[in-house]
Amino acid sequence: MAYDLEEQEKLDALKAWWERYGTLSMVLVLAVVVAFAGWRGWQWYASHQASQAMGYYEALETAASQSGEDSVARIKAASTALRDDYPGSGYTARGVLVAAWALQSQKDLDGAREQLEWLVRDSQSPALQAVARLRLAGVLLAQQQYEPALAQVQDKVPTGFAGLYADRRGDILAALGRLDQATEAWHEALTAFGADPAAQIVQLKIDALNGA
Template sequence: MAYDLEEQEKIDALKAWWERYGTASMVLVLAIVVAFAGWRGWQWYEAHQAEQAMGYYEALEAAAGQQGDDAVTRIKAASAALRTDYAGSGYTARGVLVAAWALQQRKDLDGARDQLQWLVGDKSSPAFQAVARLRLAGVLLAQKQYQPALDQLKGKAPDGFAALYADRRGDVLAAQGQKQQAREAWEEALKSLGTDPAAQIVQLKLDALGA
């Protein structure tokens, strides 16, 4: 096919451009395709992980509502799977709290402590970590491990937990027979609670201590 002069110039310009930039352009297009495929693959992986974690969480929650040794076994197995394989999932911290609560209700304090100690060490969930420290202090108090319980409550309490931490600290100190220190802790809790209905419970503790 014959081309006129203008068409031939365009073809020559295109060839020259391709010789200069063609390889780089192909590499760029390939990089974009690979990046897009990787992004879509990561999205699929994240969704799959979340779905799997949700399945373990639901199984744990169901087992927590049941009785018997078999239920305890399922609770621990589901929690172990979440902690081991899905530590970064939003379901894991909640599942560990559910497991700890369920085990504590069954008087398995060692099992509950194990769950909460893991969550206390999980730096990726600071809000759940604050709850775990409070509950772990309660478990340790039930086991009469007073100093380890106080260790969980020392320092500045996380935001929103000042009253709860002070109240629990008062519980531990009272159990140790340190009445004055317990009084100070409960008074601190009362000050933080203000008009919260929970203040009535703390006041009852103070009244009983005074009696």
């Protein structure tokens, strides 16, 4: 097929461009395709992981609503699976709190303590760490581990937890027989709670301590 001079010039320019940029263009196209495939693969993986974690969380909730040794075993198994296989899932920290609550309600304080200690160490869930520290202090108090309990609520009080931490600190100090310090902590709790109904409970503790 014969080409006129203008068409030949266009073909020559196209060939020259391809010789110069053709390989780079193919590499860029391939990179885009690979990146897109990787992104879609990651989406599938993340969705699959979330689905699996949700399944364990739901199993844990079901076990937590029951009682008995079989329930305890299933709670611990589901929590272990979440912690070991899906530590970054949003279901894991919440599941550990559910597990701790359920184990404590079934008088397995060592089991509850182990769950909460894991969550206190879990830097991926700072909001729930604050809850875990408060509840861990309660478990340790029940185990008469007063000094470790006090350490959980003594320093680095999270924002929004001043009243709850001070109240628990008062409970622990009262158990230690340090009554003046307990009263001081409870007064701190009253100030932090303000008009919150929880303040009434704290006031009852102060009144009981003072024989009112």
